[in-house]
Amino acid sequence: MVAPFALVANERGARRLTAVDEAAACLGLYIGQKATTASALAPDLITADADPVADAVALTALNDWCSRFSPAVAVDPPDGVIMDIAGVAHLWGGEAAMLDDLIARLAANGIPARAAVAPTLGAAWAVAHFGSGLCAKDRAIVSPRDVAAALAPLPVAALRLTAQVATQITRLGLTTIGRLAALPRDQLTRRFGPEVVLRLDQAMGRVREALTFRRPPSPWFARLAFGDPISAPDDMTRVTGDIALKLCARLEAEGRGGRRFEIGFHRLDGLVCTLTIGLALPGRDAARIARLFQPRLETVDPGFGVEVVTLTAHEVETLSFRQRRLDDAREIAPEEGLAPLVDRLTNRLGATAVWRAQAHPSHIPERASARRPPLSRFVGEKWDPERPRPVRLFRRPEPIDVVAPVPDDPPILFRWRGRTHRVRLAEGPERLAREWWRAPLDDADPARLRDYYRVEDETGLRVWLFRAGLYRAETPAKWWLHGLFG
Amino acid sequence: MSREAQLLAVRGKLAALEVGARGRGVLAFGDARIDAALPGGGLPLGRWHEAVGKGVEIETAAAAGAFVALVATPLAAHGAVVWVMRRDDLHAPGLASLNFPVEHLIQVCVRDEAQALAALEDALGTAGVAAAIGEAGDVDLIAGRRLQLACEKHGAAGFVIRRRPFGGAAKPSGAGSAAATRWIVAAAPSEPAPGEPGLGAARWRVRLERCRGGQLGEWMMEKSDGPYPLRVVAELGDRQLEAPPSFRRAG
Numbered sequence: 190m191v192a193p194f195a196l197v198a199n200e201r202g203a204r205r206l207t208a209v210d211e212a213a214a215c216l217g218l219y220i221g222q223k224a225t226t227a228s229a230l231a232p233d234l235i236t237a238d239a240d241p242v243a244d245a246v247a248l249t250a251l252n253d254w255c256s257r258f259s260p261a262v263a264v265d266p267p268d269g270v271i272m273d274i275a276g277v278a279h280l281w282g283g284e285a286a287m288l289d290d291l292i293a294r295l296a297a298n299g300i301p302a303r304a305a306v307a308p309t310l311g312a313a314w315a316v317a318h319f320g321s322g323l324c325a326k327d328r329a330i331v332s333p334r335d336v337a338a339a340l341a342p343l344p345v346a347a348l349r350l351t352a353q354v355a356t357q358i359t360r361l362g363l364t365t366i367g368r369l370a371a372l373p374r375d376q377l378t379r380r381f382g383p384e385v386v387l388r389l390d391q392a393m394g395r396v397r398e399a400l401t402f403r404r405p406p407s408p409w410f411a412r413l414a415f416g417d418p419i420s421a422p423d424d425m426t427r428v429t430g431d432i433a434l435k436l437c438a439r440l441e442a443e444g445r446g447g448r449r450f451e452i453g454f455h456r457l458d459g460l461v462c463t464l465t466i467g468l469a470l471p472g473r474d475a476a477r478i479a480r481l482f483q484p485r486l487e488t489v490d491p492g493f494g495v496e497v498v499t500l501t502a503h504e505v506e507t508l509s510f511r512q513r514r515l516d517d518a519r520e521i522a523p524e525e526g527l528a529p530l531v532d533r534l535t536n537r538l539g540a541t542a543v544w545r546a547q548a549h550p551s552h553i554p555e556r557a558s559a560r561r562p563p564l565s566r567f568v569g570e571k572w573d574p575e576r577p578r579p580v581r582l583f584r585r586p587e588p589i590d591v592v593a594p595v596p597d598d599p600p601i602l603f604r605w606r607g608r609t610h611r612v613r614l615a616e617g618p619e620r621l622a623r624e625w626w627r628a629p630l631d632d633a634d635p636a637r638l639r640d641y642y643r644v645e646d647e648t649g650l651r652v653w654l655f656r657a658g659l660y661r662a663e664t665p666a667k668w669w670l671h672g673l674f675g
Numbered sequence: 676m677s678r679e680a681q682l683l684a685v686r687g688k689l690a691a692l693e694v695g696a697r698g699r700g701v702l703a704f705g706d707a708r709i710d711a712a713l714p715g716g717g718l719p720l721g722r723w724h725e726a727v728g729k730g731v732e733i734e735t736a737a738a739a740g741a742f743v744a745l746v747a748t749p750l751a752a753h754g755a756v757v758w759v760m761r762r763d764d765l766h767a768p769g770l771a772s773l774n775f776p777v778e779h780l781i782q783v784c785v786r787d788e789a790q791a792l793a794a795l796e797d798a799l800g801t802a803g804v805a806a807a808i809g810e811a812g813d814v815d816l817i818a819g820r821r822l823q824l825a826c827e828k829h830g831a832a833g834f835v836i837r838r839r840p841f842g843g844a845a846k847p848s849g850a851g852s853a854a855a856t857r858w859i860v861a862a863a864p865s866e867p868a869p870g871e872p873g874l875g876a877a878r879w880r881v882r883l884e885r886c887r888g889g890q891l892g893e894w895m896m897e898k899s900d901g902p903y904p905l906r907v908v909a910e911l912g913d914r915q916l917e918a919p920p921s922f923r924r925a926g
Binding site: 538545546547548576606608614645649 | 731736737744754755764770781784802804865873874875877878
């Protein structure tokens with residue numbers, strides 16, 4: 190016989206069991222028992238320290254693995270996973286077959302599990318945790334008609350109540366959900382608070398329940414499973430094209446297009462490799478989407494093989510195609526020319542590497558231009574044409590040595606990068622101050638002022654330089670070169 | 676057929692080849708003094724052109740950048756202009772001050788030279804892109820030929836601003852280049868109108884150093900608010916002002 194095994198942790202000032210395996214449970218050990226008591230009852234008990242952080246990480250990994258079954262998967266700490274399988278069970282040929290596949294695959298990975306399918310989350314949770322003898326030991330399917338019947342014999346704790354409330358109810362002799370449900374609702378609320386009735390309603394399907402899924406669920410989901418796992422690069426390319434075709438056919442049929450596509454390669458060993466691409470305009474061109482994934486497919490390590498590929502479309506929008514004009518061949522819709530270019534560049538260089546500049550209402554030169562997505566509509570104000578700005582603006586102004594008559598005149602001579610420039614023409618100053626609302630008022634000292642001058646030297650070099658702060662007789666002013674007009 | 680006629684026919688064919696048989700039209704400067712020097716009366720479209728600065732301009736490329744932006748301004752009416760750079764110091768408000776339509780400009784920042792040339796080539800070959808401007812230190816013959824092929828796809832005009840954005844010695848621009856034209860651009864002192872304070876309209880001294888099927892020359896040009904973004908102020912007479920560069924001897 191296998192030796193009993195338990196995890197222990199410090200709880201309420203004592204070493205207590207936090208998890209027991211089947212052998213230990215048979216010996217009468219239970220969660221919350223003192224470790225000393227347990228080892229006295231079962232001298233051959235093997236214990237290890239509980240590691241809740243590693244448990245959470247493992248649960249998240251399990252959760253990701255479960256996305257092969259459905260895109261809508263949520264973690265249910267400490268040891269559960271919740272899946273919304275509405276509309277995907279038919280891919281396995283029914284809920285029963287899907288459940289069998291899930292349990293078998295978990296068992297193959299060494300994870301014993303109990304699973305239940307039910308019309309409501311509450312019922313599924315209750316049956317998975319407390320159900321017994323429904324049809325098999327570790328799996329159950331509750332049909333919409335049988336929810337009340339399936340819940341009735343279960344203990345009250347199956348309603349996901351806090352331990353305190355559950356104990357209180359049990360102490361009153363209400364051991365099963367059926368007996369609890371038979372009581373008048375107003376008395377339940379008065380006695381135990383709103384929680385009991387809410388949980389009861391959630392389990393029965395009278396109240397909707399919101400879930401936070403690990404990935405935002407998208408109904409735009411396609412899946413390809415292979416009898417023989419694939420790993421050759423050519424196959425990966427081919428299945429990427431196939432699955433894109435599959436999803437895009439659906440998008441096309443409903444007149445939609447996605448902006449973001451996520452492909453997941455589910456490996457035999459349970460790991461999932463995902464790749465994401467973004468489009469500048471919503472699209473559903475399968476060949477184009479597959480081409481964008483193409484250069485990054487080589488970063489996917491297929492391990493011993495990939496058995497399932499999933500593709501999800503996010504940010505799906507209604508997509509209407511502009512009709513092409515007959516008369517003017519030069520007019521090219523952005524869907525055909527620019528959008529694919531922007532997609533190629535952003536997916537190759539990064540999302541922040543391609544942009545269009547737009548006026549931002551700020552006097553600070555560094556902040557006057559905002560980066561916007563390249564194909565977004567051009568809105569907002571324009572830059573003031575009365576204020577000339579340099580073509581090249583240095584990210585950090587470069588310090589210069591200056592000879593300038595006091596107090597407010599432009600310089601007559603400046604030294605920049607080791608060369609002296611004699612000023613021939615100058616314009617200014619244009620005084621720019623820091624925006625007072627960005628800092629406390631006390632901090633808005635005059636040293637943050639900048640007096641900008643447009644200056645041209647004898648060779649025609651046109652520069653934008655400024656003096657930091659107001660002129661003060663006792664301290665020499667600091668001058669900086671901020672940009673070149675060209 | 677007489678010998679002269681045959682010669683004339685061959686010359687015509689050669690000229691057609693030089694200009695690019697698939698004539699995509701030209702971009703005129705709007706002044707006979709400079710357009711006459713260019714084949715077909717303007718900067719050929721569907722080709723790519725080089726702009727080079729001297730001295731500190733090799734690093735900053737401000738004058739060349741401003742000049743190229745002005746040259747490309749009329750093209751922005753036909754489609755997008757893509758500007759590929761390694762250092763993102765291009766200031767859009769500054770381009771707007773030059774009357775460049777910034778709403779048609781897509782800026783792309785890349786990490787290295789190879790990416791810059793690849794992005795430039797990609798942009799030039801895209802329908803809907805009227806002009807693509809790239810900043811690169813060196814374009815070898817193969818890269819230049821690739822740019823040329825991309826330009827011919829949809830007749831976009833390419834511009835390469837020779838620039839080493841993070842300093843370093845400039846490589847001598849070798850004799851071999853697939854560019855249709857090469858311009859040496861330098862800022863020149865402006866002439867404010869009499870009685871006006873401040874700076875005059877920006878001026879550049881522009882030398883056409885290489886031009887297939889055209890004549891070389893040097894001009895003083897000025898930013899203009901008229902129908903053409905650039906105005907020729909003067910044609911600078913002597914076309915052999917500078918001695919040939921010394922590196923030629925190294926062969």
